[in-house]
Amino acid sequence: MTEHILRAFDEEIVELRGLISEMGGRAESAIDRAIDALSRRDSGLAASVVADDKRIDELEVAIERLAVQMMTLRAPMADDLRETVAALKIAGVIERIGDYAKNIAKRVPQISGSSKIEALSVLPAMAQLAGDMLHDVLDAFAARDWEAAMEVADRDRAVDDFYNSIFRTLLTFMMENPATIGEATHLLFIAKNLERIGDHATNVAEMVYFAARGEYMPERERGHDAL
Amino acid sequence: MTEHILRAFDEEIVELRGLISEMGGRAESAIDRAIDALSRRDSGLAASVVADDKRIDELEVAIERLAVQMMTLRAPMADDLRETVAALKIAGVIERIGDYAKNIAKRVPQISGSSKIEALSVLPAMAQLAGDMLHDVLDAFAARDWEAAMEVADRDRAVDDFYNSIFRTLLTFMMENPATIGEATHLLFIAKNLERIGDHATNVAEMVYFAARGEYMPERERGHDAL
Numbered sequence: 110m111t112e113h114i115l116r117a118f119d120e121e122i123v124e125l126r127g128l129i130s131e132m133g134g135r136a137e138s139a140i141d142r143a144i145d146a147l148s149r150r151d152s153g154l155a156a157s158v159v160a161d162d163k164r165i166d167e168l169e170v171a172i173e174r175l176a177v178q179m180m181t182l183r184a185p186m187a188d189d190l191r192e193t194v195a196a197l198k199i200a201g202v203i204e205r206i207g208d209y210a211k212n213i214a215k216r217v218p219q220i221s222g223s224s225k226i227e228a229l230s231v232l233p234a235m236a237q238l239a240g241d242m243l244h245d246v247l248d249a250f251a252a253r254d255w256e257a258a259m260e261v262a263d264r265d266r267a268v269d270d271f272y273n274s275i276f277r278t279l280l281t282f283m284m285e286n287p288a289t290i291g292e293a294t295h296l297l298f299i300a301k302n303l304e305r306i307g308d309h310a311t312n313v314a315e316m317v318y319f320a321a322r323g324e325y326m327p328e329r330e331r332g333h334d335a336l
Numbered sequence: 337m338t339e340h341i342l343r344a345f346d347e348e349i350v351e352l353r354g355l356i357s358e359m360g361g362r363a364e365s366a367i368d369r370a371i372d373a374l375s376r377r378d379s380g381l382a383a384s385v386v387a388d389d390k391r392i393d394e395l396e397v398a399i400e401r402l403a404v405q406m407m408t409l410r411a412p413m414a415d416d417l418r419e420t421v422a423a424l425k426i427a428g429v430i431e432r433i434g435d436y437a438k439n440i441a442k443r444v445p446q447i448s449g450s451s452k453i454e455a456l457s458v459l460p461a462m463a464q465l466a467g468d469m470l471h472d473v474l475d476a477f478a479a480r481d482w483e484a485a486m487e488v489a490d491r492d493r494a495v496d497d498f499y500n501s502i503f504r505t506l507l508t509f510m511m512e513n514p515a516t517i518g519e520a521t522h523l524l525f526i527a528k529n530l531e532r533i534g535d536h537a538t539n540v541a542e543m544v545y546f547a548a549r550g551e552y553m554p555e556r557e558r559g560h561d562a563l
Contacts, residue, residue, distance in 0.1 A: 181411045181412070287512075
């Protein structure tokens with residue numbers, strides 16, 4: 110392999126990491142803004158989250174194109190191949206996380222300004238946990254740090270616990286206040302979306318682990334499985 | 337490119353299609369059996385759907401490995417490259433569809449044998465629509481038939497309509513029967529899972545279209561967007 114080809118590959122890996130980082134940052138911001146829009150019942154902000162999802166989708170296409178080009182033209186080996194494949198798959202996962210944030214934003218207009226459902230004040234803390242998982246796992250990817258990735262995967266348990274607690278609280282609330290069932294159901298789906306974001310961040314952690322080590326992350330002690 | 341390499345690539349494409357077809361068949365069967373388990377409150381059948389999901393996950397790994405090997409060793413061009421990339425992505429989507437079926441199965445033990453919630457009798461018809469979409473879009477992939485893929489994408493609207501109708505029915509039912517809120521919520525999530533299966537089959541249709549034509553499927557007239 111010539112020096113020229115090696116340098117081109119290294120440059121492309123840097124570009125690929127940059128695109129993943131930009132895409133991840135946009136997904137993180139989408140989660141933050143969707144939950145902020147929910148807390149403040151700000152339909153304008155929610156609409157901008159929905160509109161901005163297009164850019165996340167475009168970044169996925171750009172990452173896929175670059176990763177496939179790298180695989181077919183450079184035929185990378187071992188670590189480099191695993192990182193390229195991981196980038197391709199991570200882009201797919203971030204795209205879905207963006208969709209979850211968009212789905213949360215779309216529900217904002219369904220929640221009335223005067224809603225007194227207590228879950229509303231718990232969701233931002235849950236969103237913070239899930240958003241931090243995404244942030245930290247993308248840092249782990251950029252640093253090829255499999256230990257940091259494992260540590261992120263362990264935090265999914267806390268997100269699941271949050272979800273299970275909100276699920277029970279919302280059900281009780283609905284039984285006691287049948288008139289709020291419509292709104293409470295939207296909050297239930299929002300909690301579910303955040304729980305799924307935690308799952309997806311965990312999937313990314315497993316990909317980072319595999320890319321760095323060439324073997325699968327050992328099965329972790331799963332907490333209460335969220336239904 | 338030598339005759340030898342060309343023949344190997346064609347053989348690999350056949351193997352890749354076979355794996356996708358097996359994986360899709362297993363996901364389809366998982367949907368059927370999960371809904372059958374729900375209708376009959378058969379926890380044993382539900383448990384087998386959950387256990388069998390492992391095989392779907394293994395097939396995804398096998399497809400990914402083969403597709404990456406084909407890209408790096410054979411450096412396919414144009415149509416062949418698009419089909420290889422599509423297979424890789426479709427495997428990821430089928431894996432998720434398998435997860436949705438597994439999630440439906442996991443909820444079966446939460447629904448009592450005496451439940452009278454009417455949505456229970458509507459869900460099988462909705463599952464049939466979503467399962468047929470998956471079946472037909474994988475046939476379209478195997479046949480590189482972009483017209484059939486478009487036809488499948490159009491059917492997502494009917495699945496969304498089903499979901500919206502079940503959503504409204506369940507909410508009304510919950511308001512009138514607050515004691516059933518726990519069960520009804522599980523049915524709501526099951527309906528949501530089926531709605532997502534329809535979305536994912538539509539994503540596959542878009543991938544089949546792109547693989548066959550080298551351009552993106554035109555934006556379709558979307559029906560009522562399911563929240």
